Amino acid sequence: MRLPALTARPVHRLAGLVRGHPVIAAATAAVLLAAVSLTALLAGGGSAQPRAANVSRNYRACLLVSPAGATDARLSQESWQGMQDAARSGGVNAERFPAPTIDAKAALPYFNGAVQHHCELIVTVGTGMKPATEAAARANPHQQFVIVGATSAHPHISAIAAPADPGGDQAGRELADRVSAFVSDRR
Known part of the structure; x- marks a missing residue:
């Protein structure tokens, strides 16, 4: 040389x-x-802060699951099934995050974590999560939310009605289909 x-x-x-x-x-x-x-x-450059990357560029929908033993466990299960169905159809990344409390103030960091993970839609379940979801919507005005089994007057919170008998297999499948359609329509 x-x-x-x-x-x-x-x-x-x-x-x-x-x-x-x-x-x-x-x-x-x-x-x-x-x-x-x-x-x-x-x-080495780059940002010193880690960042959640959505390499696939798919629409990201995230379910914040209420604490274990919550009365809405069946609704959470069917909502998660619907999100997975939407993900299987393509173009959607479905993620699930635990929220160990339904207290609005204490749950806000968990909602903010989902926002930091670039979840384009945050899904919550039941009337117990309504105050926390509304607090998160006030704190994150550009974020879209949906509550399954409850309603809200907040403009960034949509609602998906729960079946009259959420314990039945047919009702569970209908709820999963509603959630899947809702998520798929947003991408």
């Missing part, structure tokens, strides 16, 4: 100094390694 004249002369001088002097060779190698590492570290 032939080096340019400006580079070749200093490299040949350094090689002559290092030859036969293992301490100088080790020190030179350490300095070069440190310089390359520092350059790579500083040139």
Whole structure:
């Protein structure tokens, strides 16, 4: 390999100094390694903050699940099934996040997490989640929300009616179909 004249002369001088002097060779190698590492570290660039990337560019719908043992567990299950159905049809990423509380103030960080994950639609279930959903809608005025099994007068919160008998298999399938259609229509 032939080096340019400006580079070749200093490299040949350094090689002559290092030859036969293992301490100088080790020190030179350490300095070069440190310089390359520092350059790579500083040139790594990019944002220091992690960010949720939607590589697929699909519409992202997120279900915030109320605490375990909630009375709306069946509605949550059928809503999740509907979101998965919408995802299977293509063009939708369905995600599920736990919200360990339905208290509006305490649940707000969980809603904000879904917003930070770039969920274009946040789905909640039941009348218990209504105050938290309304608080999140006030805090995030450009975010779209939907409540399954409850209604709200807030302009950024849509509603999907729950079946009269949510325990029945046919009613559960109807709710899943409603949720799937609602999510699919938004993409």
